[in-house]
Amino acid sequence: MNDPNRSRVLTLTLDGLEVPFSEGETLLDVAKRVGVTIPTLCHDPRLEPAGVCRTCLVEVEGWRRLAPSCATQATAGMRVTTDSARVERHRKGLLGLYATDHPGDRAAAERRGPDELLAMIDRYGARDEALGALSSLRAGRPKDANPYIDFDPEACILCERCVRYCDEVEAVSAITLAGRGARTTISTADGIGLLDSSCELCGGCVDTCPTGAMAEKLPLTRGLRAERELAKVRTTCNFCGVGCQLDLNVDPGGRDGRGQVVKVTSPAPGTTTNDGNLCVKGRFAYDFLHHADRLTAPLVRGADGQLYPTTWDDALSRAAQGLLGVKERHGADALGFVSSSRCTVEENYLVQKLARAVFGTNNVHQCAAT
Amino acid sequence: MAGLVTTFGAGAMTNSIGEIREADCLFVIGSNTTEAHPIIAMEMKRAVRRGATLIVADPRAIWLSSIATRHLQLRPGTDVWLLNAMAHVIVTEGLWDRAFVETHVEGFEDVAAAVAAYTPEEAERVTGVAAEDIRWAARTYAQTPKAGIYYTLGITEHSHGTDNVYALANLVLMTGHLGRASAGMNPLRGQNNVQGANDAGASPIFLPGYQRVDDPEARARYERAWGVPLSPTPGMNLNVMMKRVGSDIRGLFVMGEDIVMSEPNVARLEEGLNRVEFLVVQDIFLNETARFADVILPAAAFAEKDGTFTNSERRVQLVRKAVEPPGEARADWEILVELARRSGGAWALSSAAEVYDEMAKDVPRFAGLSHARLAREGGLQWPCPTPTHPGTRFLHEGRILRGKGLMVPVAYRQSLELADELYPLVLSTGRTLYHYNAATQTRRESGLAAKQQEAWVELHPADAKRRGIGDGDQVEVRTRRGAVTVRAVWSRQVRRGAIWMPFHFAEARANLLTNDAGDPVTQTAEYKVCAADVRRLDAPPSPSFLPGSFYRDRDPEG
Numbered sequence: 001m002n003d004p005n006r007s008r009v010l011t012l013t014l015d016g017l018e019v020p021f022s023e024g025e026t027l028l029d030v031a032k033r034v035g036v037t038i039p040t041l042c043h044d045p046r047l048e049p050a051g052v053c054r055t056c057l058v059e060v061e062g063w064r065r066l067a068p069s070c071a072t073q074a075t076a077g078m079r080v081t082t083d084s085a086r087v088e089r090h091r092k093g094l095l096g097l098y099a100t101d102h103p104g105d106r107a108a109a110e111r112r113g114p115d116e117l118l119a120m121i122d123r124y125g126a127r128d129e130a131l132g133a134l135s136s137l138r139a140g141r142p143k144d145a146n147p148y149i150d151f152d153p154e155a156c157i158l159c160e161r162c163v164r165y166c167d168e169v170e171a172v173s174a175i176t177l178a179g180r181g182a183r184t185t186i187s188t189a190d191g192i193g194l195l196d197s198s199c200e201l202c203g204g205c206v207d208t209c210p211t212g213a214m215a216e217k218l219p220l221t222r223g224l225r226a227e228r229e230l231a232k233v234r235t236t237c238n239f240c241g242v243g244c245q246l247d248l249n250v251d252p253g254g255r256d257g258r259g260q261v262v263k264v265t266s267p268a269p270g271t272t273t274n275d276g277n278l279c280v281k282g283r284f285a286y287d288f289l290h291h292a293d294r295l296t297a298p299l300v301r302g303a304d305g306q307l308y309p310t311t312w313d314d315a316l317s318r319a320a321q322g323l324l325g326v327k328e329r330h331g332a333d334a335l336g337f338v339s340s341s342r343c344t345v346e347e348n349y350l351v352q353k354l355a356r357a358v359f360g361t362n363n364v365h366q367c368a369a370t
Numbered sequence: 371m372a373g374l375v376t377t378f379g380a381g382a383m384t385n386s387i388g389e390i391r392e393a394d395c396l397f398v399i400g401s402n403t404t405e406a407h408p409i410i411a412m413e414m415k416r417a418v419r420r421g422a423t424l425i426v427a428d429p430r431a432i433w434l435s436s437i438a439t440r441h442l443q444l445r446p447g448t449d450v451w452l453l454n455a456m457a458h459v460i461v462t463e464g465l466w467d468r469a470f471v472e473t474h475v476e477g478f479e480d481v482a483a484a485v486a487a488y489t490p491e492e493a494e495r496v497t498g499v500a501a502e503d504i505r506w507a508a509r510t511y512a513q514t515p516k517a518g519i520y521y522t523l524g525i526t527e528h529s530h531g532t533d534n535v536y537a538l539a540n541l542v543l544m545t546g547h548l549g550r551a552s553a554g555m556n557p558l559r560g561q562n563n564v565q566g567a568n569d570a571g572a573s574p575i576f577l578p579g580y581q582r583v584d585d586p587e588a589r590a591r592y593e594r595a596w597g598v599p600l601s602p603t604p605g606m607n608l609n610v611m612m613k614r615v616g617s618d619i620r621g622l623f624v625m626g627e628d629i630v631m632s633e634p635n636v637a638r639l640e641e642g643l644n645r646v647e648f649l650v651v652q653d654i655f656l657n658e659t660a661r662f663a664d665v666i667l668p669a670a671a672f673a674e675k676d677g678t679f680t681n682s683e684r685r686v687q688l689v690r691k692a693v694e695p696p697g698e699a700r701a702d703w704e705i706l707v708e709l710a711r712r713s714g715g716a717w718a719l720s721s722a723a724e725v726y727d728e729m730a731k732d733v734p735r736f737a738g739l740s741h742a743r744l745a746r747e748g749g750l751q752w753p754c755p756t757p758t759h760p761g762t763r764f765l766h767e768g769r770i771l772r773g774k775g776l777m778v779p780v781a782y783r784q785s786l787e788l789a790d791e792l793y794p795l796v797l798s799t800g801r802t803l804y805h806y807n808a809a810t811q812t813r814r815e816s817g818l819a820a821k822q823q824e825a826w827v828e829l830h831p832a833d834a835k836r837r838g839i840g841d842g843d844q845v846e847v848r849t850r851r852g853a854v855t856v857r858a859v860w861s862r863q864v865r866r867g868a869i870w871m872p873f874h875f876a877e878a879r880a881n882l883l884t885n886d887a888g889d890p891v892t893q894t895a896e897y898k899v900c901a902a903d904v905r906r907l908d909a910p911p912s913p914s915f916l917p918g919s920f921y922r923d924r925d926p927e928g
């Protein structure tokens with residue numbers, strides 16, 4: 001604590017304002033903290049800076065070249081400009097180049113997911129028709145039979161966020177850069193399908209991709225609405241005890257107006273415990289919700305041993321009478337109540353209250369008490 | 371659970387998930403974290419990338435052990451030996467925290483005496499872990515201030531599960547790795563709301579907030595709140611209840627669980643279910659248990675109702691209704707209110723938020739929480755006693771909740787069923803990443819099924835060859851309680867003499883095999899160790915059935 005370097009407040013100048021920063025912060029971190037927006041493409045706060053896309057360049061006084069703010073450490077006394085004419089010129093030119101190599105079909109792009117690059121190209125008016133359009137030489141893996149993840153080589157800009165995510169966060173290195181020069185693409189070792197690779201189908205590559213090159217297969221193949229037309233409902237994953245926060249993407253008109261969950265997305269990195277990450281179950285296992293096997297009506301067993309649909313009124317009275325009957329014949333402690341770690345806190349509270357206050361027994365336990 | 375309440379005064383993760391990435395030493399025992407808690411595993415991977423030491427103790431080679439600094443591959447069921455030997459090293463080498471023990475701990479002398487006999491050399495003989503590795507693990511753990519222990523069912527699902535928890539808590543208490551960020555003891559909960567269900571009092575001994583039913587004061591509080599006299603006799607816990615179904619238990623209400631999939635020695639349970647007089651099942655699917663039901667009530671899934679789940683780190687988070695349930699299905703809480711009304715209870719509850727308020731007002735540690743606040747601020751971690759309290763990131767800061775941490779000496783007891791001539795292999799069961807519990811949800815996902823479409827058993831190539839079993843062959847796994855048919859997978863992830871099965875598959879229920887003899891304190895069944903054998907069946911092999919498996923031994927000779 002007595003270290004003099006520690007207590008000294010470090011500052012730099014950002015767009016004319018003097019701002020404090022702490023050791024280890026990048027220029028992008030500092031800008032973000034004080035509310036200055038710098039456009040980025042290859043940056044993801046969960047990943048080590050790669051500094052490959054060049055969208056985040058800023059001017060540093062006394063430096064001959066523009067500096068990538070995502071990969072440049074802040075140092076005391078730096079004078080940084082994020083929006084000079086030179087920076088803007090550079091950015092527009094760069095985005096124009098990206099645009100030549102990026103599909104212009106907006107509707108198609110939006111079906112793949114939010115496209116940060118297209119939005120940025122629009123914002124800067126950077127599409128330069130004179131530059132024409134290139135068809136990419138990158139190869140995809142059209143035969144990959146994995147159920148969840150689709151790769152469109154046309155939309156890929158080789159920012160490597162997916163590859164780095166797979167290496168650094170999920171740490172399974174299922175995907176990698178493959179090929180050389182203009183043919184460089186994202187692939188797997190030997191081009192095998194993701195199902196046969198070390199991929200754990202976490203979908204993090206889709207989540208981090210800024211262009212929709214990595215996209216979810218299910219919504220694509222089902223021809224659903226673009227993400228921005230869906231309602232997002234923040235909730236808690238119903239699988240394991242990590243309790244990841246997730247956004248159910250709901251088509252409100254689906255299922256005859258009952259609403260349909262058509263996709264799950266993760267909240268932005270840094271905002272919830274799961275830091276923008278989800279596992280295969282949280283991100284992709286939502287079809288069970290609307291499965292044809294769901295129970296849709298109360299059932300009671302008839303004298304013939306078969307189950308018959310009935311009304312709520314009938315089912316609830318029979319349930320109450322049946323349980324009360326056992327209590328009458330054998331006492332309250334002949335009843336058992338099994339509650340569930342899958343259900344909510346409120347529902348568990350109610351089951352134990354039902355057992356204790358209504359039926360008079362402490363024979364109540366949740367399944368999986370460990 | 372019971373173990374942690376006894377030693378520390380609270381049965382929950384002491385730390386937060388977000389503190390894992392800052393830890394300098396992670397001791398992961400009995401937890402296949404990448405499969406069961408993938409996002410917590412990501413945090414562990416991040417810590418290791420940062421340079422943290424990772425110690426994995428597990429009978430199987432698991433994904434995490436592939437990046438561990440060292441893997442202590444102990445024989446199944448010998449955890450107490452390993453942990454006591456680590457304590458032995460810490461005591462004999464004077465690595466324990468004198469100041470902490472003096473102020474915050476009772477029972478140190480007893481434990482120090484009890485572990486004297488557990489030398490690393492003896493431990494090596496019993497556990498199969500090299501004495502040098504045990505010494506190294508003990509020293510590393512004891513000498514790293516930001517050291518956290520992480521465990522799950524691999525520790526608790528034994529007939530000596532509570533002993534395992536005591537032995538771990540002893541390491542924590544003697545080193546004082548508690549009450550600070552990234553240092554503590556962390557049970558990772560299997561299901562989404564295990565913590566919340568415990569908190570809410572879904573327990574035969576605890577009312578909401580861990581208030582004991584046999585504590586007159588607590589009972590009086592709830593008799594006032596609910597306006598009825600309450601039974602002072604602790605109830606049966608689940609394991610006992612399941613064994614007495616059909617005898618002492620004549621009527622059963624089962625919500626959101628498929629007990630004939632999840633409970634051990636299920637053949638016996640099914641016999642009992644045939645004898646019960648009345649069974650109500652409330653679920654989202656017609657599950658296996660429903661075969662025995664008299665009344666089946668269709669419930670809403672998590673996306674179709676409001677409420678809260680409490681995760682492993684004690685964080686209470688909102689569950690929000692996003693879509694309408696199918697047909698006439700209703701939220702479980704609505705069904706329960708209605709059922710209570712028809713059974714003589716006059717409950718005036720009309721929303722999940724009101725139910726939460728009713729619970730929170732009588733439990734100081736939840737008193738500052740409400741749906742409105744959670745909607746405004748996001749999830750909050752209990753204890754949170756007032757509406758302005760920010761919640762608690764890690765427990766036991768400055769003072770252990772129990773007052774003094776209690777060290778409990780434990781002696782090694784063998785697992786209840788050991789391998790023998792008839793059943794020469796040791797079977798463990800567990801979870802996989804792609805399925806979940808009884809898989810009533812996940813097996814209805816075509817994508818997940820593509821990865822793991824049928825049940826399997828993992829066995830060591832040497833054990834397989836001796837039995838003439840090839841990779842992908844159909845085999846029968848047999849124990850004293852039953853037999854199931856599955857695919858064999860040659861796996862380097864299990865030791866010789868050990869086999870492993872996932873428990874998710876209805877047509878090959880691992881719980882026909884498992885032993886329902888339980889831990890003397892918690893009665894938790896011995897899912898992790900029972901004696902078994904495997905034999906080849908005459909059926910065409912299917913070597914391609916488990917694509918991209920981390921566990922398969924692709925090159926058994928290599």
Ligand code: SF4
Pocket residue numbers: 149162165166170172173174175194198199200201202203204205206
């Ligand atoms: S889904 Fe996850 S594991 Fe698979 S390639 Fe993408 S990031 Fe890697």
Ligand code: SF4
Pocket residue numbers: 237238239240241242243244274278279280281282283407408409410
């Ligand atoms: S997304 Fe995966 S890790 Fe997160 S809570 Fe759900 S099941 Fe657990």
Ligand code: FES
Pocket residue numbers: 039040041042043050051052053054055056057068069070071
């Ligand atoms: S975001 Fe900085 S170089 Fe890409």
